[in-house]
Amino acid sequence: MIDLHCHILPGIDDGAPDLPAALDMARAFVADGVSVVACTPHIVPGLYHNTGPGIRRAVAGLQSELDREGIPLRLVPGADNHVTPDCVAKLGTGELLALADSRYVLIEPPHHVAPQRLETVFFDLLTAGYVPILTHPERLRWIEAQYTAIQRLARAGVWMQITAGSLAGAFGSGAQYWAERMLDEGWVQVLATDAHDARRRHPDLGRGRALAARRVGEQEARHLVLTRPSAVLDNLAPAEVPRPVHDDRFSEVTDGEARSGPTGGDPIWPRRASPAGAGGVRGIAGRLRRLLAG
Numbered sequence: 667m668i669d670l671h672c673h674i675l676p677g678i679d680d681g682a683p684d685l686p687a688a689l690d691m692a693r694a695f696v697a698d699g700v701s702v703v704a705c706t707p708h709i710v711p712g713l714y715h716n717t718g719p720g721i722r723r724a725v726a727g728l729q730s731e732l733d734r735e736g737i738p739l740r741l742v743p744g745a746d747n748h749v750t751p752d753c754v755a756k757l758g759t760g761e762l763l764a765l766a767d768s769r770y771v772l773i774e775p776p777h778h779v780a781p782q783r784l785e786t787v788f789f790d791l792l793t794a795g796y797v798p799i800l801t802h803p804e805r806l807r808w809i810e811a812q813y814t815a816i817q818r819l820a821r822a823g824v825w826m827q828i829t830a831g832s833l834a835g836a837f838g839s840g841a842q843y844w845a846e847r848m849l850d851e852g853w854v855q856v857l858a859t860d861a862h863d864a865r866r867r868h869p870d871l872g873r874g875r876a877l878a879a880r881r882v883g884e885q886e887a888r889h890l891v892l893t894r895p896s897a898v899l900d901n902l903a904p905a906e907v908p909r910p911v912h913d914d915r916f917s918e919v920t921d922g923e924a925r926s927g928p929t930g931g932d933p934i935w936p937r938r939a940s941p942a943g944a945g946g947v948r949g950i951a952g953r954l955r956r957l958l959a960g
């Protein structure tokens with residue numbers, strides 16, 4: 667497997683605090699079956715002042731330590747780029763970083779408030795030839811209010827990355843609900859760990875892959891953790907990459923409208939799904955699929 671989002675570089679953000687912690691994370695990745703990791707520290711103006719050149723130096727330094735320790739993990743550079751109006755310009759100067767110098771760029775919006783001009787920033791990136799990857803939309807507090815906008819971004823070509831731990835409930839029932847819903851609806855291209863340490867927010871891609879497979883099947887789960895991440899590292903065009911499994915019953919979903927089930931009964935995913943009510947509807951789509959298959 668390949669993890670495209672983690673905070674393993676020591677001492678430069680809120681991830682691994684030092685080299686021993688980074689080595690612990692690296693060993694945990696290898697034990698989980700991960701062979702390549704994109705090092706994606708935060709770049710947040712006013713908070714984490716990382717830049718492209720510094721991240722590249724840190725990646726080279728940690729790779730040397732891994733090689734010295736005999737830990738078989740390959741590192742590639744990247745960044746958890748906080749959304750800013752000038753993302754395109756800063757990618758051009760190398761201040762922000764794409765994943766492994768490809769066209770694919772992790773973009774992290776603020777968690778608590780939807781940014782103004784959200785869609786403009788992403789469309790600017792698409793127009794400039796990048797493929798933005800929106801990080802963990804399922805964990806954004808404003809996803810319910812802005813789900814229509816997120817769907818528009820996905821339709822326009824923005825990739826969606828959900829967090830492996832979200833599928834296990836590690837970020838609460840709301841994040842789990844939205845992760846499962848977005849998977850079921852076929853919006854998600856990549857599953858990643860966003861690991862910050864070897865304990866509380868540890869590498870757990872294998873568990874996430876298994877949980878995803880229960881909803882979308884083994885082949886699509888493999889695409890989430892290997893096929894598409896590998897294509898990112900090879901800088902393939904999105905058209906050359908398998909599209910997410912898209913349940914036909916969601917194909918007419920527009921602008922967050924509720925859909926009736928195949929028999930015209932209860933909605934598969936309700937229009938106003940709140941995290942508090944998520945448990946009641948979670949898994950309905952999966953159960954319907956199994957019923958239809960049976």
Ligand SMILES: [Fe+2]
Nearest residue numbers: 671673746860
């Ligand atoms: Fe992150």
